[in-house]
Amino acid sequence: MIKLNSSPKVYTGWTERSCHPKDTLARIEQFTGPAGITRVADITDLDRLGIPVYSCNRPGAADGAISVYNGKGGTEEEARAAGIMEGIERYSAEAIPRDLQNHTFQEMQLAGYNVLNPEELILPQASPKGAAIPWAEGYDIVNNESVYLPFCAVVHPNPLYMETLFRSSSNGIASGNTMEEAIFYALTEVIERDSWSLAEVTRNTGKKLTNLPEKVAEMAEKFTKNGVEVTLRDITSDIGIPTIAAVADDVELKDPRLLMIGMGTHTNAEIAMIRALSEVAQSRATQIHGAREDATLARFREMMGYDGVKRMNAYWFAGEEYKSAAEIPSC
Numbered sequence: 001m002i003k004l005n006s007s008p009k010v011y012t013g014w015t016e017r018s019c020h021p022k023d024t025l026a027r028i029e030q031f032t033g034p035a036g037i038t039r040v041a042d043i044t045d046l047d048r049l050g051i052p053v054y055s056c057n058r059p060g061a062a063d064g065a066i067s068v069y070n071g072k073g074g075t076e077e078e079a080r081a082a083g084i085m086e087g088i089e090r091y092s093a094e095a096i097p098r099d100l101q102n103h104t105f106q107e108m109q110l111a112g113y114n115v116l117n118p119e120e121l122i123l124p125q126a127s128p129k130g131a132a133i134p135w136a137e138g139y140d141i142v143n144n145e146s147v148y149l150p151f152c153a154v155v156h157p158n159p160l161y162m163e164t165l166f167r168s169s170s171n172g173i174a175s176g177n178t179m180e181e182a183i184f185y186a187l188t189e190v191i192e193r194d195s196w197s198l199a200e201v202t203r204n205t206g207k208k209l210t211n212l213p214e215k216v217a218e219m220a221e222k223f224t225k226n227g228v229e230v231t232l233r234d235i236t237s238d239i240g241i242p243t244i245a246a247v248a249d250d251v252e253l254k255d256p257r258l259l260m261i262g263m264g265t266h267t268n269a270e271i272a273m274i275r276a277l278s279e280v281a282q283s284r285a286t287q288i289h290g291a292r293e294d295a296t297l298a299r300f301r302e303m304m305g306y307d308g309v310k311r312m313n314a315y316w317f318a319g320e321e322y323k324s325a326a327e328i329p330s331c
Contacts, residue, residue: 001146002139007180014074014215014274016266018177021077027177028084035091036060040084042076046288048226051219051281052079055289056087062094064157064168068291072282074219074274089175093156100134100151102163108135108148116149124166133163141183188241192265195243199235203315205245206233209273211324216273223277227252230280231317232273234328242269242328246276247316248284256301256309257287261316267331 011017017024032040039057044050054071061067069090071083108115115135118127134151152164156173172190176182199205209232212220216232223230230248237243246262260283264275286292301309310317 002179004141004180004183007178014078014219014278015271016268018181021073021075021081024081024085024177025077028081028088031088032084035088037084037087037091040080042080043070043285043289044076044079047281047285049222049228049281049284051222051278052076053282053285054079054083055286055291056083057291058087058091061090062157062159065090065094066293068293070282070286072278074215074278085175089173090156090170092175093154093170093173096151096155096159096162098161100162102132102134104130104132106130107132114140114145114147116147118150118165121150121153121165127165131163131165133165188265188267191237191239191241192243192263194239195235195237195265196245196263198237199245204235205247205316205319206235207321207323208233208319209244209325209328210322211326212273213270213325216270216277216325219274219277223248223280230277232276232325233316234323236328241265241267241331242272244269244272244276244328245316246273246280248280249310249317250284254306256304256306257298258284259301259306259309259313260284260287261313269325269328269330272328273325 007018009016011020036058037056038059041055043055044052052073052075056069058067069083069086071079071086073079073082105115105118135148136151136154138147138149140147150165152158152166152168156168156170158164158168171193172186174182174186174189176185220230228248228250230246233245233247235243235245243265248260250258260280262276262279262283264272264279266272266275287298
């Protein structure tokens, strides 16, 4: 069972980590080969913003997974480390043994295991009830105990030989310098996606932020001085962890593929804002780079055109309610 310990923040540059990015890079470079990473490239200069973005290639990625990943940050070291770490986390999510044993939920209960009922995962209607599936041992962070949950909720992508209940996704997969750091960023990603989903469903995209902190304003200025309008919005959910959306419109190019939104979630509200902005920069550079396999949305936007895409996402640009960034409490 996982035992959590204190993991002090050592690096507090444009993010917060348990060690300096240069030390992270020194530790992880040796794992690029075993993880199947063949190329790490600086793609910052493909765009005009100047916010560091790196690309990481894993051509041997499993069927159903993308093979190109990206990392962003306030410095080159942060972005390079982020790109490689994403490649390693995706490799780790594919580490699935072939000798999996299938059991039903009831069989696991009768065997005395603490097991999560698959129906708590909001299964698709077509998902088979009472199916025999493989299970993975996890850690219940609230109750401090081991718990078994469907293997398909843990890995990505689901291999063809594995019995599943639903399609897998990369939501909640994270890496870190320590176990605690990895868990923290996995949790914030899930919270971020939940907040984003709520904003999309309700069309409540939150108030626009003013009086940005110094570092946030510095990064936002890289957009505005290059003809990219960017707005930060507070979409924090009832969970209460600061979650920020950065909505960007390249008013110079008017390219529908560059109507971008970036999300950031962190217990430090300023870091959440920085993550949202840097994610927009990453998405722009990734789109321009054109190496990712998941280009369906970009093609759809091209067909719709700039005005059409902007109309479809009007709720992200609309509204004249504002709040000071200082009003968002850190946890």
